[in-house]
Amino acid sequence: MAGRKTRSTNEILVDILNELAEHTDSEHGLTVKELSNRVGATEKTVHAHLQLLEAQRPMGRTVRRLTATDMRQADSADARPGWCMEPAIDVAELRLFGDGLALSRIDEEYARESYDRLRVLAGFAGAHSQGLRNIRVPKPYNREFLSNVENLDEAISGRHVVSFRMCDYAVDGSLTLRIDSESGKPREYRADPYQMTYRNGMYYLLCHMHGKNGVAFAHVDRIRDLRIVEGVRQECPLEELHAPDGSPFSLADYLAERLYPWTGQAEDILMHVSSLSCIYDWFERPSVSRVDARTYEVAVHADPQTVLWWALQYSDNVDIDIVQPQSLRDAMAAVGRRLVERYGSGSGEDDI
Template sequence: MAQGSSRNASVRSEIAVGILELLDEHTDREHGVTAVWLAEQLGATEKTIRGHLHALRAMQPFGRRVDRITPGDLRNMTSVDPRSGWYIEPVFDTAQMRLLADGAALSRSDGEYLRDLIARIYAFAGRSRQFGIRGSLPTPKHYNREFLNNIERLNDAIAHERSIRFHYCEYDVDGDLVPRLDSDGVAREYAADPYDLRYKNGKYYLICHLHPYDTLAYLHVERIRDLHVDDMDHTVERAFDSLTDADGDPVDLTEFLDERPYPSAGPAVPVRIRVEGGLEPVFDWFPDARATRIGDAVYEVTIRSTEQGVIWWALQYTTSGVRITVLEPQSIRDELRRAGHILLDRYE
């Protein structure tokens, strides 16, 4: 009796697993399959399949919704070929899939690894049949072979507040990454307290406290070599919460990054500018800018940024259709004027 009950339970489990596998492979929010089709695939009765489907809908296995698309639902679908029937909610929706896949593609990573990763993202979104990377995903010519391993180890160091040591690279004349050297010609070792990993301007940065300095630093992850992570937890010299801004308030990392259009040292300061022609260059780089219209397509704008960051930002729009004039502080105006004289002397 017990053996028969055990066999029945095993069969029921196999059917449930089979249903989940077929739903995962063949359905999404706009494409369902029928209980009849599932029964044919699994060699079970339609009644048995329907019973399992209703049980799965109540269970939400792995936190994923199992439900039915009705013929009435098809009117609101955006797909060119929606199909009624049972489906399982994908791990990612289509928008999340694209953002994750495109974000992965931005990293300067191994091409074969990226292709596999993006294929998995598509599969989790129920779009494996739509995987449409055009052309190859080449490995960057000057690829740091430690890059992927470093990301994993840095993530672990951040989570457990472990200090790190490493060599930091620069490019040689062949474009290869080589460690920076100290005055004795030996590879210089750096030490840091890692806090976060963020993309900025197409680069993947480690945000950290670089010893022995007091401010936050940006380091290109792809330039880190020979990474050593401390074996013990909570070995950072300074916890992130101990860092404060110029006003003595705790550092808001998102705000900190927004105030630096380019990673640059120094405190963020208020900057007043006049913009003629359009505000796209402003809000594309400074989401918290405050703008006031003072004329026809003329605006007075206040931003916060490091002085060096504003200088680099303003110079890139020198020959664009938008005219940017820094009004204050005077120190930025002086540096821009000095840059102009340097360019005149160089290209005269």
């Protein structure tokens, strides 16, 4: 009778690592006996490997034995003693990464596969996660989206120039290449990419468009035929940009000053509001003081056009009075007049 094949030390070690990584965390362990049964090795062999892993911290993650003190301090109702590996990410991080995948407008199958890979990094909690729910592939789905993100990341890291075409929407919601009005051919853009960022549920590339001034937003979901342009220097490297006051340009400040992806000049804006929820939900560093029992004075530095759009969405249930600048007050008044002309009394066909 042929004997059972002897497993190598490396095979046993890898199996132990996999069991610890996928089925333990700082409150849920596996005993030596349980690991022995799972990996098909003697308890003596398993214990020796665990001591080795404890000393070496594989992949920078702590391997240790949970003690009685750990069990008393555990928050989980089903905490159990034994050996564990510290998860690479915790439950909160897993949830946030998962929500990011759900918002990213990518293929449903790929999103779920990516989340399953993340669950492994969360150990025991990841294995018991319910996974992603309520995901659907967006109708104007761009199959080049993921490769765009990968290539843009490479271009940003290497400070390369990129070339691409932009799409617009057809009547049925499909993506169609934007056509140059003069040549009649798909229009090609070149840009110096700086950063990718989410804004209002969409993914944008913050960049400098060649032949234009300043910084622009490009909707990554609508980019096609993207490639890195070799041998061409950036027209406007990020380190050469400056803020209006001459100070070094800050992408973080630039984004904070724009509530929507818009590239106007930020200004000092003073307003009176009746609620602070709409302020702190949107503005990063507002200066707020109380005027009376129902009014707050708020000062922000922001793009006026984006503040106008922001104010309009709250106009039916929050009192927002733009005090300064006068140009923004005038713009608000102009929008109000257009709304009255369209929807005011006497504007409908059925009005008597």
